[in-house]
Amino acid sequence: MTGTLTIAGLGPGDEALITPEVSAALAAATDIVGYAPYVARVRPRDGLTLHPSDNRVELQRAGDALQLASEGRHVVVVSSGDPGVFAMASAVFEALEEFPQWRELPIRVLPGVTAMLAAAASAGAPLGHDFCAINLSDNLKPWPVIEKRLRLAAEADFAIAMYNPRSASRPEGFGRALEILREAGCGERFVIFARAVSAPDQRIETVKLHEASPEMADMRTLVIVGNSATRRVGRWVYAPRHAR
Numbered sequence: 405m406t407g408t409l410t411i412a413g414l415g416p417g418d419e420a421l422i423t424p425e426v427s428a429a430l431a432a433a434t435d436i437v438g439y440a441p442y443v444a445r446v447r448p449r450d451g452l453t454l455h456p457s458d459n460r461v462e463l464q465r466a467g468d469a470l471q472l473a474s475e476g477r478h479v480v481v482v483s484s485g486d487p488g489v490f491a492m493a494s495a496v497f498e499a500l501e502e503f504p505q506w507r508e509l510p511i512r513v514l515p516g517v518t519a520m521l522a523a524a525a526s527a528g529a530p531l532g533h534d535f536c537a538i539n540l541s542d543n544l545k546p547w548p549v550i551e552k553r554l555r556l557a558a559e560a561d562f563a564i565a566m567y568n569p570r571s572a573s574r575p576e577g578f579g580r581a582l583e584i585l586r587e588a589g590c591g592e593r594f595v596i597f598a599r600a601v602s603a604p605d606q607r608i609e610t611v612k613l614h615e616a617s618p619e620m621a622d623m624r625t626l627v628i629v630g631n632s633a634t635r636r637v638g639r640w641v642y643a644p645r646h647a648r
């Protein structure tokens with residue numbers, strides 16, 4: 405029996421934002437592998453084995469998933485949002501580099517609605533012009549790299565979507581990120597704090613960057629810094645389509 409490995413994104417939280425393609429993969433799965441809170445979002449049923457694991461064991465988890473698929477199981481590795489955005493798809497490909505014996509397995513990556521898109525839609529259209537996404541966790545990259553990318557993104561006048569703003573290992577990082585952006589002359593830019601987007605406790609708050617403080621974000625927050633032309637209309641925040 406040939407197994408399969410599907411790497412799927414569950415979207416930001418609301419079931420309505422799970423794509424039909426991902427729902428079909430979950431319905432056909434024999435095994436669900438992933439970080440425990442994401443596995444908990446999959447409804448248990450007969451014939452389905454759930455394999456929740458801890459945070460930060462991505463490579464181990466990817467290896468386990470490949471092993472199960474090689475034994476003939478239909479495995480779905482779940483991530484929140486999109487599996488290719490700061491999530492499990494890269495970890496699976498890293499494992500494939502390490503273990504060539506699994507390279508012939510049928511593997512599919514199914515996209516999902518990533519947090520920054522759901523956050524942007526809730527606020528208006530702050531990513532309507534050029535933008536970039538930065539993971540503020542320094543778990544897998546040195547902090548100076550994050551600082552450099554923030555400075556250059558500010559200089560390039562990108563809107564900036566920030567994932568993992570408050571990393572557990574470096575709670576002071578987000579405050580430093582705000583400081584760097586202030587030093588780069590972004591104090592008057594709008595900043596959107598989008599917390600628990602699409603969940604019942606969703607909260608969207610927009611302030612000027614010079615008014616922003618580190619406590620306004622936690623691990624369930626996606627932060628979007630507007631570009632220099634980003635503006636408000638009524639309760640909405642958007643980036644005009646033209647650059648100055």
Ligand code: SAH
Nearest residue numbers: 416485486491518519568600601623625626
């Ligand atoms: N693969 C995921 C990102 C994983 S990193 C995706 O594509 O969305 C985890 C970070 O994503 C969190 O720290 C937070 O910054 C952001 N995030 C995930 N879900 C979110 C939600 N519902 N609301 C706000 N931010 C969210």
